[in-house]
Amino acid sequence: xxxxxxxxxxxxxxxxxxxxxxxxxxxxxxxxxxxxxxxxxxxxxxxxxxxxxxxxxxxxxxxxxxxxxxxxxxxxxxxxxxxxxxxxxxxxxxxxxxxxxxxxxxxxxxxxxxxxxxxxxxxxxxxxxxxxxxxxxxxxxxxxxxxxxxxxxxxxxxxxxxxxxxxxxxxxxxxxxxxxxxxxxxxxxxxxxxxxxxxxxxxxxxxxxxxxxxxxxxxxxxxxxxxxxxxxxxxxxxxxxxxxxxxxxxxxxxxxxxxxxxxxxxxxxxxxxxxxxx
Amino acid sequence: xxxxxxxxxxxxxxxxxxxxxxxxxxxxxxxxxxxxxxxxxxxxxxxxxxxxxxxxxxxxxxxxxxxxxxxxxxxxxxxxxxxxxxxxxxxxxxxxxxxxxxxxxxxxxxxxxxxxxxxxxxxxxxxxxxxxxxxxxxxxxxxxxxxxxxxxxxxxxxxxxxxxxxxxxxxxxxxxxxxxxxxxxxxxxxxxxxxxxxxxxxxxxxxxxxxxxxxxxxxxxxxxxxxxxxxxxxxxx
Ligand SMILES: [Fe+2]
Numbered sequence: 463x464x465x466x467x468x469x470x471x472x473x474x475x476x477x478x479x480x481x482x483x484x485x486x487x488x489x490x491x492x493x494x495x496x497x498x499x500x501x502x503x504x505x506x507x508x509x510x511x512x513x514x515x516x517x518x519x520x521x522x523x524x525x526x527x528x529x530x531x532x533x534x535x536x537x538x539x540x541x542x543x544x545x546x547x548x549x550x551x552x553x554x555x556x557x558x559x560x561x562x563x564x565x566x567x568x569x570x571x572x573x574x575x576x577x578x579x580x581x582x583x584x585x586x587x588x589x590x591x592x593x594x595x596x597x598x599x600x601x602x603x604x605x606x607x608x609x610x611x612x613x614x615x616x617x618x619x620x621x622x623x624x625x626x627x628x629x630x631x632x633x634x635x636x637x638x639x640x641x642x643x644x645x646x647x648x649x650x651x652x653x654x655x656x657x658x659x660x661x662x663x664x665x666x667x668x669x670x671x672x673x674x675x676x677x678x679x680x681x682x683x684x685x686x687x688x689x690x691x692x693x694x695x696x697x698x699x700x701x702x703x704x705x706x707x708x709x710x711x712x713x714x715x716x717x718x719x720x721x722x723x724x725x726x727x728x729x730x731x732x733x734x735x736x737x738x739x740x
Numbered sequence: 741x742x743x744x745x746x747x748x749x750x751x752x753x754x755x756x757x758x759x760x761x762x763x764x765x766x767x768x769x770x771x772x773x774x775x776x777x778x779x780x781x782x783x784x785x786x787x788x789x790x791x792x793x794x795x796x797x798x799x800x801x802x803x804x805x806x807x808x809x810x811x812x813x814x815x816x817x818x819x820x821x822x823x824x825x826x827x828x829x830x831x832x833x834x835x836x837x838x839x840x841x842x843x844x845x846x847x848x849x850x851x852x853x854x855x856x857x858x859x860x861x862x863x864x865x866x867x868x869x870x871x872x873x874x875x876x877x878x879x880x881x882x883x884x885x886x887x888x889x890x891x892x893x894x895x896x897x898x899x900x901x902x903x904x905x906x907x908x909x910x911x912x913x914x915x916x917x918x919x920x921x922x923x924x925x926x927x928x929x930x931x932x933x934x935x936x937x938x939x940x941x942x943x944x945x946x947x948x949x950x951x952x953x954x955x956x957x958x959x960x961x962x963x964x965x966x967x968x969x970x971x972x973x974x975x976x977x
Contacts, residue, residue, distance in 0.1 A: 496823040502861030504923035524822035530745055537822045562745050565818045567752060568789075569781050574744045606774040608764045609744055644774075646767040674769025677777065 470705035480715035604678035755779030877948030
């Protein structure tokens with residue numbers, strides 16, 4: 463694949479027109495996979511037009527990789543069709559579960575962080591990568607509760623999963639910060655434990671302070687402590703494609719691009735010791 | 741692991757009644773409040789997704805009744821689809837079970853047709869206006885999956901078209917044609933005669949058979965066929 467810059471946005475319908483009329487404002491886009499599956503309408507036709515101009519990353523929310531249900535074959539079949547049509551440079555989803563017994567809560571739910579979850583994830587990730595015929599990346603999620611049965615801390619859990627499953631990691635820097643506050647750990651120590659050679663992409667987003675905890679709302683600009691963590695991450699792990707996720711109270715496209723440019727400015731002059739080859 | 745996920749799943753459905761003792765007490769704040777993020781998230785997200793499918797119905801029902809019915813639907817029929825796109829599929833059928841007034845079921849069905857039209861896969865049309873010359877009485881037509889015909893005792897189509905300016909549903913017999921022009925869904929109110937003619941063609945009758953059952957003037961026939969071809973409502977013969 464041809465190399466391209468790092469600046470990305472999560473493409474949402476209110477910005478379809480903007481990206482089509484000004485594709486050079488970013489280097490690539492990420493889209494929510496499920497919004498483009500089972501549809502032959504405007505979302506897909508827009509995505510195909512954007513794809514002619516920019517590299518695309520597919521980011522899913524319903525793979526349900528951590529569930530105890532069998533993997534949804536229909537889902538994988540349709541995801542594979544989308545992957546073949548779009549030829550994304552990254553296919554990702556979340557290190558979470560979304561439902562059991564066929565129900566889907568349409569939410570990124572936390573997993574018990576222990577050996578038996580790791581075993582189950584490793585075998586399921588293997589099946590997904592086998593079916594899609596390519597590697598996938600999984601993202602660390604924001605969480606608000608922890609299980610009694612947790613045996614591992616989050617950084618060790620993630621590291622174990624991606625190394626044993628031989629998959630990639632989409633590192634959401636905001637989620638690291640949100641969890642560090644919600645579960646009382648040092649986010650810098652967490653980032654030091656991340657397996658740099660597995661990290662293929664960064665997410666940045668805004669959150670809301672609810673007093674006793676942080677809520678990952680994706681409805682505001684990135685907060686100062688997350689910018690600090692982002693710079694630390696860039697130095698420690700390296701340069702990777704990054705994007706701003708903004709899913710609620712979505713601003714004008716120009717405002718979103720400003721936030722992306724701000725992130726880009728912050729990476730200038732940093733060491734980025736391990737450049738990632740796309 | 742199975743039991744942890746089962747407890748979690750059950751606690752979402754049953755919130756706030758289940759004990760949350762499978763979770764750790766938080767280092768600060770209240771566990772129930774934190775768990776409510778998961779328990780309350782589902783109705784919020786599904787209701788928002790429902791409002792993308794049903795734009796008109798909430799306006800006709802009023803906010804209170806819409807939240808009552810929509811809320812009951814998402815609670816009693818948890819989503820089993822991997823996509824929120826499919827969230828409204830069984831809402832009309834749910835409304836009939838709830839024994840709501842028939843007109844609301846008509847509107848829900850109409851809006852679901854719009855939604856299906858919006859997401860349908862369009863086939864490339866091979867037809868040009870010149871092809872009108874090749875059409876004879878034995879011709880059968882291939883319709884796009886985005887094309888629907890809707891008949892009702894209520895003016896759902898007319899009301900839907902005016903949905904952004906204080907819509908009022910009236911008890912008025914109405915026939916409509918739904919199709920896609922590129923990415924946009926178009927709704928046209930048509931005459932009973934044209935509606936029945938199109939219904940016959942869509943069901944697979946030849947042009948001759950449709951005209952036998954449904955008399956049309958030469959002018960109206962030519963106008964209708966031209967419309968079907970130019971808007972790519974049919975993609976082949
Ligand atoms: Fe993220």
